[in-house]
Amino acid sequence: MFADIWQDFLTIVREEVGSRVVETWLKAVAVQQWDLDSKTLYIEAPNTFVKEWIQSRYTKLFEHHLGRLFNTAGLKVVFLSKVSQSDQPVKDSLATIIPAKLSNVSHEIKHELVRKTNTGYTRLNPTYKFDSFVVGPSNSLAYAAARAVADEPGRLYNPLFIYGGSGLGKTHLLHAIGNALLEKHPKCVVLYQTADRFVNEFINGIRFNKFHEFQQKYRELDVLLIDDIQFISNKEQTQEAFFHIFNTLHEAHKQIVFSSDIFPRHITGLAERLRSRLEWGLVTDIHKPPLETKIAILKKKAAVHGEMIDDALAEYIAQYAESNVRELEGSLVRVLAFASLTKQPITLELAHRVLGGQKVERKTHKIDFTKIAEVVCEHYSYRLTDLRSNNRAKELSLARQVAMYLMKKMTDKSLREIGTFLGRRDHSTVIHAFDKVQKGLECDPALKSAVQSLEEAISR
Ligand code: ADP
């Protein structure tokens, strides 16, 4: 019976506060005992950290819903933590345990890390190299900085922070640094990690009492490449852990490289001391490539596929992706695939047949998240970082919900993608926003006219 009630409870919580909370925190705990006399439910967490986290944030939620599910008014929830030796460290504040010098890290671990690193542990993509990166005015600074860092890690720009829009080559450059370093110094311990995965690793470290291993792994690195650091925003505990890892590596002159879709100062929900560190070294940006660069990229990518394309054809394909190299590549791949499948030569006519229809569609649908966010932000006088923040001020929440509504209505992107773009929100939040705005349109003429004029502005 407990199991059923617990499952119902998780379902309700998932709807109410999102599946992230359930997956990360609630699945770590279990009902330990139900005391009928005192109407108390004892819940056991794997360690003090999880216990305190849940207790401070979700006690009311537990008591409210479990009270209903157990049909018991005034139900009390008491959280316990498993007592174990390894629980001890997390009991202390993270700040006090992290800087504590680890006892001499064994050579085996270091060796293991190097081995894993060089056999794909870092998930370095072997095709993302400096040689396969086309340099143009939009990315030459970022490229030069990345090269300098790969030549002399930890010396020139530390950290290096590369920011720019989606699909413009940030991830490519991070991998290129890693690949170049490993080529020159095969023993160098390089780790490429997305901030997202870093957050999960940290949480799992805490949940499964592997925190020291987690710490140790990072403190042992020679080079740390963190992609999409903006996803660490609003994750206070992870930021704290990361702050200390950063300090350790930086003090030891180990190279750290970040990428982000925005400038460090504009990342909301970031502790000030971490934010300032992100800007300590060199901050450089990548812009949208001009036509010449796009043509050069297309020719290079075609060569990778063993094909030659001329300037005219490259220019023709380039017009289908105005700003994003990932889309550019997508168009090229479609043309190459079609030619190969139908055994035809790659000509302008063929490209037109493959992409022509898309162009008409693109004319009416060439709407992306950035465009929608820009128009919504301008209308409501907010910035993108406000939309992505956790601030729930009424007007801001409305702007955010309208943005979600328009993104769902005007693009064919998934709920998950919309949620991710607007500050890592759960897909159920997007559905909720969509429904709310749709209902609002029926009964609120002001909202209706605002949304209509926004749609027109976005389509223009
Ligand atoms: P971001 O991380 O900025 O979103 P990526 O690094 O994932 O973008 O790039 C998207 C795709 O575009 C990748 O396949 C990458 O190789 C390619 N790309 C981007 N910029 C360039 C460039 N200047 N030269 C060659 N390929 C590029």
Ligand code: MG
């Ligand atoms: Mg990327």
